[in-house]
Amino acid sequence: MRTPRIVDAMNYIDDDLVSWAVEYRRVPLSTRLFRKPFLKACACFLVLALVLGVVFLRGENGNVVTSPFVLTAYAMSAESSDAVKTELETGAKVPISSFVTDSGVSGFVFSTPNTNDDMPASISIITHGNYYAYIQEIVGITIDPDLNYYVFIPGENEVQPYTVFISPINLNENLVYEYTVSISQQGEEYYAELLEVITREVIMK
Amino acid sequence: MDDLMIIELYFARDEQAIKETDIKYGRLCFTVAINILCNDEDSEECVNDTYLSVWNKIPPTRPNNFMAFICKITRNLSIKRLDNNKARKRTPESFVSFTELEDVLPDNSIMREIENAEIGKLISEFLKHEKPESRAVFIRKYWFFDSVSDIAARYSFTESKVKNMLYHSRNKLREYLKKEGIEV
DSSP: OOOOHHHHHHTTSOHHHHHHHHHOOOOOHHHHHHTSHHHHHHHHHHHHHHHHHHHHHBOTTSOBOOOOOOOEEEEOOSSOSSOEEEEOOBTOEEEEOEEEBTTSOEEEEEEEEOOOTTSOOOEEEEESSOOOOOOOOBTTBOOOTTEEEEEEEOOTTOOSSEEEEEOOEETTTTEEEEEEEEEEEETTEEEEEEEEEEEEEOOOO | OOHHHHHHHHHTTOTHHHHHHHHHHHHHHHHHHHHHHOOHHHHHHHHHHHHHHHHHHTTTOOOSOHHHHHHHHHHHHHHHHHHHHHHTTOOOTHHHHHHHHHHHSOGGGBOTTSOHHHHHHHHHHHHHTSOHHHHHHHHHHHTSOOOHHHHHHHHTOOHHHHHHHHHHHHHHHHHHHHHTTOBO
16 A cells, blocks of 8 residues: 555645644643633632631631530629620630539539420430439529520549530531530639530431 | 754754754654654664754755654655555554545545645645644644544543544545545
């Protein structure tokens, strides 16, 4: 077979086409799109929004805090008969006191909003010891029907700082928020510190 | 080194010109040759023959596009050598490209009085009106004789996409050449 004439003829195509084909690099569609200033601006905006969103949602220790719950600690007030309520924030120590309940046991009190419409507000006991009590009242705290209360009763042999795990569930979103709180004594006062909040999906069996 | 400076070295009959040409275009020339010949030894010889040819042509020729100039010499020499090899029944893969191109315009349908240069000019015109991607794929395949897989890798296409682009370009070129009155 002889070399066809058209193959020889191809050798006469413009020099510029040959050198162009050597140097030509196809630009991927994504890169071509980003050359357009408007799309570039949109992309920058999205990245910025994403970064700001992540920073906003992250706690100081890097855990993602997306909880709708506000964890509140209660402390006795020297000036008033009403308890002082302080919202817990990661890394900040807030005053907390031990309150007596109607069943006779004493414990540190926290509350979270009751987000589950179908469930009545409740008072739960959190303890590492053995306490079987039904609490309806906490002395010095006016029970709010829109809040769930948690009374932490340290075990008899438990040493400070106490670590408390509070896990409110948001059934609407099927999520459980695990708060880890540390309670320690400084002088005569107790202080609570929110260590971390972890979100987990509720696994229904 | 800049092409103009290399050309000046040729004009000064400085053998450094060949060294600089080899540094800058040796690999490209070898690619052109091996795509046609599919043989390392023959391709090396073709590249060396190219340097000799460039040495003999410059001066008096002063190429405007040194890269294309040297590639064209390599391509011509490689095709000539391929013709010799064919006589010795050594047929490489570039034959596939030849056959595909011949389908566009068979030798017996080309008017005898038409020069290859004229057909080349028409193909240039056709390619200039093609989309850059199709144009690049066509030239890489039928001028440089790159394999379909190499072209696909080079431009991040699938092999079937490259084959499809080539098929359409060939058909369009056939129609274009027919319209321009190349056919008998």
